[in-house]
Amino acid sequence: MKIEGKHALVTGGAAGIGLEITRALIAAGASVLVVGRDRAKLDAIRNATARVETFAADLADARERERLLAHISAASPPLDILVNNAGTMQYFALTGPDAQDRIDRELALDLHAPIHLAIALLPRFLERPEAAIVNVTTGLVYAPFGNTPGYSAAKGGLHAFTRSLRWQTRNTRLQVVDLLPPAVATSLTARYDGPKISPDKVAAALLDGLRTGREEVRPGHTKALYAMSRIAPGFIFRALNKQADKVPLD
Numbered sequence: 001m002k003i004e005g006k007h008a009l010v011t012g013g014a015a016g017i018g019l020e021i022t023r024a025l026i027a028a029g030a031s032v033l034v035v036g037r038d039r040a041k042l043d044a045i046r047n048a049t050a051r052v053e054t055f056a057a058d059l060a061d062a063r064e065r066e067r068l069l070a071h072i073s074a075a076s077p078p079l080d081i082l083v084n085n086a087g088t089m090q091y092f093a094l095t096g097p098d099a100q101d102r103i104d105r106e107l108a109l110d111l112h113a114p115i116h117l118a119i120a121l122l123p124r125f126l127e128r129p130e131a132a133i134v135n136v137t138t139g140l141v142y143a144p145f146g147n148t149p150g151y152s153a154a155k156g157g158l159h160a161f162t163r164s165l166r167w168q169t170r171n172t173r174l175q176v177v178d179l180l181p182p183a184v185a186t187s188l189t190a191r192y193d194g195p196k197i198s199p200d201k202v203a204a205a206l207l208d209g210l211r212t213g214r215e216e217v218r219p220g221h222t223k224a225l226y227a228m229s230r231i232a233p234g235f236i237f238r239a240l241n242k243q244a245d246k247v248p249l250d
């Protein structure tokens, strides 16, 4: 795909990995609609960057997602790229009194929101000369953390949904990309003290994947994690969970 001149929607595009994806798309000549809740962060990216528009919405709420979709329908230019990046990762015990509520909230943002946006935008994307849907999952789909049950369920589900979407659109011009970052130095991993890469490296890998037509983009340690999960799945699952067990539960 040629990035220059494309119009992208990046959810959670004003912080962390999403911010670097926004910057990389802009540097490559695209325009970006950035969605998030924090208006101060949205204003900061809009004021600092040409070709950026913003829209404040809580994507965990289906009505807010409908409001965003109405805004997209009314606006121009038409979208060519959707980056489903907004997400949260919570460490909690399944025996806690609020475990079900926490799972529901996490599934709403990390699973239902990206699926909702992808399905709603799909008909329009299929009419574009070139288009891409990028779902940001995680290298942990190969070895999920036991102490982040909502995240593990959501990302595993989104990884599988992404494969379904790719299969059903295989004879179209739509590129369906799964971006599977390793641990990245953002606020999401503040309490995890394993090795982390910088978010700009993840964004650079995604841009490269979009340009070269990759289906799964595995930056940094995710490549090794993928290989290990095939060779010694039990070993890598236990090793990663020993590291993750050091993070206190909420």
Ligand SMILES: NC(=O)c1ccc[n+]([C@@H]2O[C@H](COP(=O)([O-])OP(=O)(O)OC[C@H]3O[C@@H](n4cnc5c(N)ncnc54)[C@H](OP(=O)(O)O)[C@@H]3O)[C@@H](O)[C@H]2O)c1
Pocket (backbone or CB within 6 Å): 011, 012, 013, 014, 015, 016, 017, 018, 035, 036, 037, 038, 039, 041, 057, 058, 059, 060, 084, 085, 086, 087, 088, 089, 109, 136, 137, 138, 139, 180, 181, 182, 183, 184, 185, 186, 187, 188, 189
């Ligand atoms: N960091 C990692 O190690 C890592 C590894 C693998 C995958 N990932 C994935 O990468 C994605 C980005 O994570 P990150 O590390 O960049 O996290 P982050 O720094 O915490 O950023 C999360 C982004 O999501 C937005 N967001 C959170 N809740 C939202 C909501 N309810 N509605 C709309 N936007 C919301 C935030 O914006 P507002 O606060 O303004 O809403 C923020 O822009 C996530 O899907 C995450 O699972 C991260």
